[in-house]
Amino acid sequence: MCLDSYLRLFDSAGNELAFSDDDPAAGEPFTFDSYIELDLE
Numbered sequence: 001m002c003l004d005s006y007l008r009l010f011d012s013a014g015n016e017l018a019f020s021d022d023d024p025a026a027g028e029p030f031t032f033d034s035y036i037e038l039d040l041e
Ligand SMILES: [Ca+2]
Pocket: 004, 005, 006, 020, 021, 022, 023, 032, 033, 034
């Protein structure tokens, strides 16, 4: 059984910055896990 996570990332004003459901990281095979990569300035 897998978790099948998803992620939603919001800023302090409630704006959605990123969403991920089934996204592999670089080099990973297909996955039901979520993955977000974000550069903060
Ligand atoms: Ca998922």
